[in-house]
Amino acid sequence: MALIVHKYGGTSMGSTERIKNVAKRVAKWYDAGHQVVVVPSAMSGETNRLIGLAKEIMAQPDPRELDMIASTGEQVSVGLLAMALLALGKPAVSYAGWQVGIKTDSSFTKARIQSIDDTRIRGDLDEGKIVIVTGFQGVDDEDNIATLGRGGSDTSAVAIAAALKADECLIYTDVDGVYTTDPRVVEDARRMSKITFEEMLEMASLGSKVLQIRSVEFAGNYRVPTRVLSSLTDPLMPLEEEANSGTLISFEEDTNMEQAVISGIAFTRDEAKITVLGVPDRPGVAYHILGPVAEANIEVDMIIQNQSVQGVTDFTFTVSRGEYQKAMGVLEGVKGEIGASSIVGDAKVSKISVVGVGMRSHVGVASKMFQTLADEGINILMISTSEIKISVLIDEKYMELAVRALHKAFELDKE
Amino acid sequence: MALIVHKYGGTSMGSTERIKNVAKRVAKWYDAGHQVVVVPSAMSGETNRLIGLAKEIMAQPDPRELDMIASTGEQVSVGLLAMALLALGKPAVSYAGWQVGIKTDSSFTKARIQSIDDTRIRGDLDEGKIVIVTGFQGVDDEDNIATLGRGGSDTSAVAIAAALKADECLIYTDVDGVYTTDPRVVEDARRMSKITFEEMLEMASLGSKVLQIRSVEFAGNYRVPTRVLSSLTDPLMPLEEEANSGTLISFEEDTNMEQAVISGIAFTRDEAKITVLGVPDRPGVAYHILGPVAEANIEVDMIIQNQSVQGVTDFTFTVSRGEYQKAMGVLEGVKGEIGASSIVGDAKVSKISVVGVGMRSHVGVASKMFQTLADEGINILMISTSEIKISVLIDEKYMELAVRALHKAFELDKE
Known part of the structure; x- marks a missing residue:
């Protein structure tokens, strides 16, 4: 029982x-x-x-x-x-x-x-x-x-x-389960009989839904x-x-299984990117930009801060598209306070991630991903990485193309 | 405030x-x-x-x-x-x-x-x-x-x-208020600006809804x-x-107001009458008949027990029409136990009541009611009375006719 x-x-x-x-x-x-x-x-x-x-x-x-x-x-x-x-x-x-x-x-x-x-x-x-x-x-x-x-x-x-x-x-x-990517986008996406908790976390958070x-x-x-x-x-x-x-x-360490390097391709279509330009690069700048955004209950995903040039830097982050206008409004309100020169955004971007615990012990996943996208002529707008995933932001019109190319490149259609 | x-x-x-x-x-x-x-x-x-x-x-x-x-x-x-x-x-x-x-x-x-x-x-x-x-x-x-x-x-x-x-x-x-009777049945039914709690109780329970x-x-x-x-x-x-x-x-005793004898005519269309015939007239008979009905969660309204003849009596009561079949079923099940000769019913009856606290101090309300119905050729099947109301059961086909005749007879259309 x-x-x-x-x-x-x-x-x-x-x-x-x-x-x-x-x-x-x-x-x-x-x-x-x-x-x-x-x-x-x-x-x-x-x-x-x-x-x-x-x-x-x-x-x-x-x-x-x-x-x-x-x-x-x-x-x-x-x-x-x-x-x-x-x-x-x-x-x-x-x-x-x-x-x-x-x-x-x-x-x-x-x-x-x-x-x-x-x-x-x-x-x-x-x-x-x-x-x-x-x-x-x-x-x-x-x-x-x-x-x-x-x-x-x-x-x-x-x-x-x-x-x-x-x-x-x-x-x-x-x-009927979790697939290597969305079967509506890639026809030969394959169902996994098992996935680790960490991979699932990345797959779910990245929009596998x-x-x-x-x-x-x-x-x-x-x-x-x-x-x-x-x-x-x-x-x-x-x-x-x-x-x-x-x-x-x-949750079990599965030593018998020959772990695939990459287990799946996750994506989120409805992303938006916001860049705060010309911010004086001093301690606390990230907090002063993201604090008001968080207070407005807007979830921020990828975050990048550029190398500072002559004491001035750019700060870029992504939010879900539905909160784009709200986030822009919040930032316009605090623009003077943070000393930014301007705020620009793009609400037509998508995020694609390759996910896999096997990545930890395999080099070359990132370069293979970037090369595959380059071969398709797809420009990468932002990159963020973790131990078991690499995410890129691209123009939303290339999303399906990118997912299919990556699914093939990492041979996810094969057992 | x-x-x-x-x-x-x-x-x-x-x-x-x-x-x-x-x-x-x-x-x-x-x-x-x-x-x-x-x-x-x-x-x-x-x-x-x-x-x-x-x-x-x-x-x-x-x-x-x-x-x-x-x-x-x-x-x-x-x-x-x-x-x-x-x-x-x-x-x-x-x-x-x-x-x-x-x-x-x-x-x-x-x-x-x-x-x-x-x-x-x-x-x-x-x-x-x-x-x-x-x-x-x-x-x-x-x-x-x-x-x-x-x-x-x-x-x-x-x-x-x-x-x-x-x-x-x-x-x-x-x-827009409580009427002397249902305006859909009697066109010149009149709204009362005040009604006593007791009258309202009778009007509500009798189906004014x-x-x-x-x-x-x-x-x-x-x-x-x-x-x-x-x-x-x-x-x-x-x-x-x-x-x-x-x-x-x-709830106030309203001594200034010249209390009308009758304040309204209430009625319930969907009634049913059940008669248990040939019951040995001994203590507890009402309980033995109505106990099982109450246990089946059926509400009983009017109850009459006939004068006993040679130790045998008839017992009649009403239930709402929707519970008629259920009540008949219950009684058939205990018929042997209560020693009844047979059980008969009529599911096409309606109840009409004249209601008014003024009735307490006025004689002749009942006779006026019965005479009005007799003048219209309407047969009375059952009668029950309380301090402030008289109810009769009649064939449902006469219901509207009876309500209109009584409303007129008691001059409820007049202030």
Whole structure:
């Protein structure tokens, strides 16, 4: 007997028929003797419908009130799924996050889980019940509902799995695993049966979109074995087969496996680049530029500071395209204060990264990447590197071309 | 400065445009210096949509899970209304029932409010905020969400008004007050500017449908001055005029007013009558018949036991038409046990009542009622009386005719 957490996305919960299929799948695991906790998302379209209503009333919805509204989609889902299981004769009970002690901070619409009290869930599991818990939400110290932001149900599932010390967290989604790159861009992209936590973190943060990045961080911090697998298969397929499908995010050093140098190509299409020109190069300049940006709750990704020439430097960073205008506005406001000569930007850029733990012990990955792009006539606008990834910023119109060329150059289409 | 509770029905909350109108109305009261608590219903159609989803999954939805789902409609409403007020620059905050200590019993889908902790609401009011609270719901001792059943938001509003010792509870609805009878049946039905609590109780319980009966009981028990008024008027109409519109449910002995003998004609169309024939007339017979019916959660209304003849009696009672088949089934199951010869029923009957506190000191109301019906050739199937009402059961096909004739006979069209 194992303790398993299942997470189902909005598409899997998209209609009452599909919810019945989810129930059949959950029942299969339960009947095999496992303890099962399920974290379903809102029915597809529902969160958008709710946010749409809010925006009809307030163009910039108040975050606390928006969370009050947006959190209801998951509450409906848990109730429906519990009923679908009860209709199959399985004991099931649903809970909203606040009912099972999921505590968050008060950053409405982008809250972080702080703690989970597992008492109630564990009690129900010990009584033989299937427990269904709302994803995406918890409550702060004053019992205000706070949501975790888009994709937050992944994080909820992994956090609950961590709190319960679950044997595995299964993230059922509409893709059947993590690919070497997006199959919509590269036809012969290949599914990986295993990926390390660190690689997954880079793949997720760089826009592979299979899992919310915070869920991967959670999985890493608490060493929760997490598997991404398809919810589109027959719910009654043999359990053994299902249990080994998809992609496992692994924490074990796998010495047997001949580690590929590069495991995947990740990309983010909607990036924007901002350059602050002619800044006096003195201590604290990065803080004075990025401080106000961070205060405006804008996430900054790549950061480059040029070599100083005659005490003056340029400072370049990227933000997601949706926050470009806001970031430009913030910087215009503090331009005088930081003593910059001007601020320029480009909102039509994309980021591409090659990711792989094997990179650590192999030289030449960077040069191969740059050469491949040069062969295609693609100009590199920015470069940033880490132990297991190299990212470049390029004009967005070359994005697909670059991904396909790199996927081929690193032979990711071959086992 | 007064403390006022507003309640808005689903029609008033039916679209984001209408919600903005509700906000304007609430803001008007707030700007006039009043403390305002608002209890909005779910947007019209929303509760039905949610129950429809549940029924697609489970024909007889599990009550606890149904409440989990159905309660979300109000949660969306409070968030939207709070935003609409914030958009007008008014400080507003929304709460679900559980966040402000609305405690109920565990009778899911038909729970009763047991207590309300006013600390949080009062704190916000004292800080100058408008407080929006979900109607229709609370939580039981184990923090399970429980709803109060259809129309429960009226009860929530009155209960919150009672807990806060509010000066008045204003129930905004799509009718402009309580009428002498249903204006759709009798064209010259007249709006009453005042009605006693007892009369309102009879009018509500007898199907006038303006207010949920439990809300009237609450208003009576806690002496909450409650006013039914229209939400369809211009939200910016003068506050003084609005404050005196509609119908006030009054608790004062009004000696100045020449009390009309009869204040209104109430009716319920969808009744059913069940007769248990040939029951041995011994102690406990009523209990043995009605016990199983009550256990099946079926509400019984009128009850008559015939004069016993040779130790055998007949026992007749009414239930709402929707529960007729269920009640017949229950009785067939215990027929042998109670020793009845047979059980017969009629599901095409309606109940009509004349209501008025003036009846107490006036004789002849009953005879006038019976004579009026006889003049129209309408046969009376059952009679039941109380201090302030006389009810008769008749064939449903005569219902409109009977209501019109009685309205005229008691001169309710005249001031």
